[in-house]
Amino acid sequence: MNSLTRRDQLWHLSQKSKVSVLIIGAGINGIATFRDLALQHVDVLLVDKGDFCSGTSSSSSHMIHGGLRYLENGEFRLVREAVQERNRLLQLAPHYVKPLPTMIPIFNWCSGIWETAAKFLGRSAPFSSSTVPQLVQSGVKGHQRGGAIVKLGLMLYELWNLPPIMTKIRMPNHRFQLRTSSLKQFPELSPDIVATAIYYDAVVLFPERLAIELVVETERMSQSANAINYLSVVGMSDSSRTVLLQDEVSGKQFQIQPELVINATGPWIDLTNKKLNQPTDFIGGTKGSHLVLDHPQLRESIGEHMVFFENDDGRIVLLLPYFDNVIVGTTDIRVDQPEVCCTQEEITYLLEMIGRVFPHIKVEHSQIVYTFSGVRPLPNDRGMESTGQISRDHQNKIVKQPGCSFPVFNLVGGKWTTFRTLAEQVTDQSLEFLGRRRCIDTRNLMIGGGKDYPFKDWKRWVDTVAGKYQVDPEIVRKLFNRYGTGAKTIIKHIWEPLLSKPSPHDKGKLNDFDFVDQTKSLSNASSYYVGEVRFIAEQEKVVFVEDFIRRRSNLALLGQDTPQLKAELTEIMADLLPC
Ligand SMILES: Cc1cc2nc3c(=O)[nH]c(=O)nc-3n(C[C@H](O)[C@H](O)[C@H](O)COP(=O)(O)OP(=O)(O)OC[C@H]3O[C@@H](n4cnc5c(N)ncnc54)[C@H](O)[C@@H]3O)c2cc1C
Structure with a gap:
């Protein structure tokens, strides 16, 4: 059991020259991989230049979901994996991951069939994300998915809604409500709707807490696992084997020689590889921003449902009930640097989207109590016209620079929802590289305050x-x-x-x-x-x-x-x- 303070950990680091695995980046993917490797008794060091879970992992839409719209991109493997992980997380982290009834407003029955078919067959959507602000202003309409496509999508989605073998959780199936009963349940909803679809996904209420619980309990379970925040990778101290780390609090530097490096720095992956003298061009990130509104009328109007709908160009907008507030998201804008913030243009866009579905609800700027933004660490797919078509699946890109003593595993992409499976796959690859065998499986391991959870x-x-x-x-x-x-x-x-x-x-x-x-x-x-x-x-x-x-x-x-x-x-x- 490791219960060292940060100061003790840094002292030990100054005395130590080698580690089996160095994980750079303590977002959810780095943390989950740290946990899985530590469980296999691997000597592992996790570092982050900032706090744990302070990068992209702190700016998600809070959904633990299969990704209904990834079906259109033909990402069936990802959707199946994500739906099953959603069900699993409801069981393993029941204190933070909760069922989330979701409502899709439907404005007609038949539209979107051609667009969906075109996307499915790999052709571009008719509008790219870069043209969205103009479209919003000019009011071009008509590319939302109609009831028929939504129905088909939900039926497919639910094909994978099976409980994992050891768990019993399975979400209820979807249902449609016609206009009159929809408006009775959601009186502020646009009278232009023809129906609503209600289906179930999940929400993670405290993602950053889930992440820190994984870190802390991993250290408690292991003698050889250390996680240190505000410790950056700043370069190589010689060209081939020694990584240079810097304590961002004191400025002190440390050297470490890893057998394997896992680059889990999300949208910073290419910048980190540059520091490791291994230039890459893996990431083509897109920025997403959210607003948090203190708006009692809107909060009451959505009830306990997330409202999930499409903008005219097919991009997703969501209104998520969050305690007494409402989280509104998100944007999807190509960026080529990882540090971002929410712009006035994004605020205007998101506020306008609310009006599409709840036309009588007015939102003042003063009701925005918080904003947050992050960059999706998507694969570099700059040729793709629409950001919505870029794969959301994860992959491990392995780089071994000639002359360098360690390979670098680069964790590109990945969703909050699938952190456990990503970690499982990367851990298996790491164990193979280290010539070791898996001894513990994470599929049924309860997380933090989910242990001994009184479900009944x-x-x-x-x-x-x-x-x-x-x-x-x-x-x-x-x-x-x-x-x-x-x-x-x-x-x-x-x-x-x-x-x-x-x-x-x-x-x-x-x-x-x-x-x-x-x-x-x-x-x-x-x-x-x-x-x-x-x-x-x-x-x-x-x-x-x-x-x-x-x-x-x-x-x-x-x-x-x-x-x-x-x-x-x-x-x-x-x-x-x-x-
Ligand atoms: C707007 C938005 C909405 C999303 N919504 C959802 C959702 O609802 N559901 C879902 O499942 N997924 C969602 N995602 C996707 C998900 O949040 C991300 O894929 C995931 O969090 C990526 O985690 P990561 O660990 O790979 O990267 P990050 O969380 O970015 O972690 C990388 C870490 O590396 C650190 N780092 C960088 N450089 C260095 C260095 N030199 N030395 C040390 N540390 C370094 C950073 O400080 C950072 O903490 C969303 C993403 C965005 C942007």
């Missing part, structure tokens, strides 16, 4: 924990919703000491914070507790306060990232952070 009777779980630590069951329920069964460790940490009051003798031995009321709510985010924040900061590799606001909690997505909150958290965590 969560209320009893809540009451038992509340009774044991004498805590208000409402607080236990809230923390259970946030951490699954991991809530019990946090509750024990905060409330157990209160069961036996410390004697004056003990008090002398404890530091000040043990006597600040750990059970107190934050003044600027009342659903969080002081003791909870300190526990997370200590146990989950928080380096900067921002890591907590954006990735250990969902406070940013809830629109609560304020200077006051930052100041409060800085004070609470001050003695725990490495800088």
Whole structure:
């Protein structure tokens, strides 16, 4: 078991010259591969230039899905794999991955047949993404998929909706509702619809937390696995065998000689390879942005359904209920650099899309409480006219530069949904390279707070924990919703000491914070507790306060990232952070 602090890990790194596998990039793909390799007892080091899950993996649409529209591109293998992984994740990470009823508004029955057939046969869609802003303004219409195509797509989609052998989860089948009953259920919906289709996918409510739980539990399970954030690969120290790493906090440099490098830097893959003296041109990324709206009327109008529809050029727009807010996405714009932000043009486009489906709902700019953007690490397919046609499947591109002592496995593409299978495939390839054999399978391994999840009777779980630590069951329920069964460790940490009051003798031995009321709510985010924040900061590799606001909690997505909150958290965590 490895429970080293970041400082200890860096000290060990300075004493160590070799590692079997160096994984560069701690997005979901790097993290999942780290976990799988560590489970096979491989000596593995995972590094990221920023925080864990701070790249593309923190800017997804939060869907765990098969990818209905990939059927049109003929990506049946991917859809089958993704649908089955969706069902599996509902079982393995039930605290974060939840069923998501999804509604598709349908404006006519027959349109889109030609476009779908053309796409399926490999011909370009009639409009490319680069022409979209003009199309939106000029109001060109008519390339949405009609009811017949949606029906066919959903029937195909559900062919693979089988429960994985060891799990029992299978999503309900789709249904169609005609206009009158659709408008009864969604009264704000455009009266131009002819029907709605309701089908089921899944949502991951806290993707960044799912990722950090994988990191932390992997280190706990393994002696030989280390994950360090804010540690960049900056180059090679000699041309052939030694990789140079830099601590982004102190500026200190380290050297390591890996047997194998896994480049999991998503949209940074080519830039990273340049640093490794192995130039490549694998990535042709597209940017996607999302808005988070605090808009009670819109939130009420969509209910618990994600609304999923097409823009006139066939690109997907989604409105996702996220606690009291609504996430609106997304764009799909070619870019040639990985650092991006949401532009005014994208905001205008996304707001206009809402009006297509809910024409009477007006959104003010002041209702946008947060925006986020990321770059899909898609394969370089610049010849493809429409970005929607670029494959979303993953592949491992192997590079071995003459004279270099290690090969580089490059993880191109991949979806959040399929992180486990991608990691499984890359781990098998790595084990083959290292001449080792798989000893543990991840197919049925529960994740983090999904362990011992009370599927049948969560209320009893809540009451038992509340009774044991004498805590208000409402607080236990809230923390259970946030951490699954991991809530019990946090509750024990905060409330157990209160069961036996410390004697004056003990008090002398404890530091000040043990006597600040750990059970107190934050003044600027009342659903969080002081003791909870300190526990997370200590146990989950928080380096900067921002890591907590954006990735250990969902406070940013809830629109609560304020200077006051930052100041409060800085004070609470001050003695725990490495800088
Ligand atoms: C807008 C959008 C919506 C999406 N929606 C969904 C969805 O709903 N469902 C779904 O399944 N998938 C979705 N995806 C796809 C999915 O999010 C990505 O495919 C996946 O997150 C890619 O993860 P990754 O680990 O490969 O890359 P990343 O998450 O980008 O990780 C790469 C990491 O490498 C690090 N790095 C870069 N250079 C260096 C260096 N020199 N040294 C050390 N570290 C370095 C970066 O800091 C980064 O953390 C979406 C993607 C986008 C952009």
